[in-house]
Amino acid sequence: MCKNFSSTISAYLAGFLDGDGSIYVRLKPNxxxxxxxxxxxxxxxxxxxxxxKNFEKLCSKIGFGILRERKDGILEYSINKAEExxxxxxSIKPFLILKRKQADLMLKILDKKGKVKNQNDFEKLAQxxxxxxxxxxxxxxxxxxxxxxxx
Amino acid sequence: MCKNFSSTISAYLAGFLDGDGSIYVRLKPNxxxxxxxxxxxxxxxxxxxxxxKNFEKLCSKIGFGILRERKDGILEYSINKAEExxxxxxSIKPFLILKRKQADLMLKILDKKGKVKNQNDFEKLAQxxxxxxxxxxxxxxxxxxxxxxxx
Numbered sequence: 001m002c003k004n005f006s007s008t009i010s011a012y013l014a015g016f017l018d019g020d021g022s023i024y025v026r027l028k029p030n031x032x033x034x035x036x037x038x039x040x041x042x043x044x045x046x047x048x049x050x051x052x053k054n055f056e057k058l059c060s061k062i063g064f065g066i067l068r069e070r071k072d073g074i075l076e077y078s079i080n081k082a083e084e085x086x087x088x089x090x091s092i093k094p095f096l097i098l099k100r101k102q103a104d105l106m107l108k109i110l111d112k113k114g115k116v117k118n119q120n121d122f123e124k125l126a127q128x129x130x131x132x133x134x135x136x137x138x139x140x141x142x143x144x145x146x147x148x149x150x151x
Numbered sequence: 152m153c154k155n156f157s158s159t160i161s162a163y164l165a166g167f168l169d170g171d172g173s174i175y176v177r178l179k180p181n182x183x184x185x186x187x188x189x190x191x192x193x194x195x196x197x198x199x200x201x202x203x204k205n206f207e208k209l210c211s212k213i214g215f216g217i218l219r220e221r222k223d224g225i226l227e228y229s230i231n232k233a234e235e236x237x238x239x240x241x242s243i244k245p246f247l248i249l250k251r252k253q254a255d256l257m258l259k260i261l262d263k264k265g266k267v268k269n270q271n272d273f274e275k276l277a278q279x280x281x282x283x284x285x286x287x288x289x290x291x292x293x294x295x296x297x298x299x300x301x302x
Contacts, residue, residue: 008162012246015166018209019196045170051249058169058248095163097209098202 005091009061013088014095016058021045023089023102024136025109025129035122039113039129041085041106045077062088082110102135156242160212164239165246167209172196174240174253175287176260176280186273190264190280192236192257196228213239233261253286 005013017023022044030038047055055075059067065079079085089103096103105128112125156164168174173195181189198206206226210218216230230236240254247254256279263276 008158008246011159011162012166012169012248015163015168016170017166018163019167019170019172019198021170047170047249054249061248095159097163097212098198098205 003063005061010091011095013062014092014097016045017043017092018096018098020047021099022136023099023106024132025106027126027129035116035119037122037126039109039125041080041082041110041113043079043085043088043106047075047077049073049075082113086110102132105131105135154214156212161242162246164213165243165248167196168194168243169247169249171198172250173287174250174257175283176257178277178280186267186270188273188277190260190276192231192233192261192264194230194236194239194257198226198228200224200226233264237261253283256282256286 022042025039025041028038028040029036045059049055049069052075055077056067059065059077062077062079064081064084065077067075067077069075079088086107089107093100093103093107109125109128112121112128116122116125173193175195176190176192179189179191180187196210200206200220203226206228207218210216210228213228213230215232215235216228218226218228220226230239237258240258244251244254244258260276260279263272263279267273267276
């Protein structure tokens with residue numbers, strides 16, 4: 001599906017992600033999903049819009065993902081399709097220094113996500129998602145009740 | 152003097168610098184210098200101090216430079232010796248996407264800096280330093296009078 005990255009492109013992207021990127025998964029309450037939540041994984045690269053042209057050049061080397069401009073003028077390049085995330089993270093992981101644990105956890109979640117068969121499996125997956133908060137040092141830890149499906 | 156970087160280390164550092172780093176030169180008023188100003192070049196990599204251990208690991212791959220923690224908890228790894236800057240920038244330049252112009256300008260300044268023979272040369276150098284403001288899109292442009300030496 002995806003064109004292989006050269007080792008220097010992979011290393012560059014690892015450096016950029018370590019410097020100014022984010023790896024995270026959100027559990028979004030959504031009644032149309034079987035277990036009441038959508039598992040939404042993201043890799044995002046950030047940049048100010050002052051050098052949009054070169055940032056677009058950088059993004060074009062990836063070859064997938066979506067570029068959008070936030071209201072505050074920050075450009076966000078996000079990858080959120082499972083297959084693309086797997087390819088991207090597997091390619092850059094050998095070169096990551098700061099976010100290697102996040103990459104491992106994301107790959108584990110993407111793997112488990114495809115294998116959820118029942119509520120118990122889903123709760124285990126949600127536990128893994130919770131681990132991101134610790135890795136990313138979020139200050140606003142939420143207590144969430146997975147079972148509180150609104151239907 | 153410096154141990155050569157592998158191509159993937161160079162590419163990683165280029166990505167990190169493009170993502171969360173800065174290349175700039177300051178002209179600091181200083182009466183002990185012949186032309187009234189110190190030309191102070193910097194390459195700085197930034198990171199929050201939440202993952203200091205891995206950031207130190209990253210910095211150790213460079214093998215020179217200084218790590219310090221700002222009062223707001225941000226870690227700054229800065230390189231400011233001319234020979235180290237030349238080595239660092241020459242190594243990573245082929246892989247830079249966003250900050251290649253800044254790297255070129257810094258290398259030009261480092262070259263000229265060693266060749267200043269008179270006030271005229273110094274003013275030309277100061278002009279080059281001013282170009283950084285345009286490249287880095289600083290909003291606080293200062294008007295400076297190079298000749299206003301306080302002695």
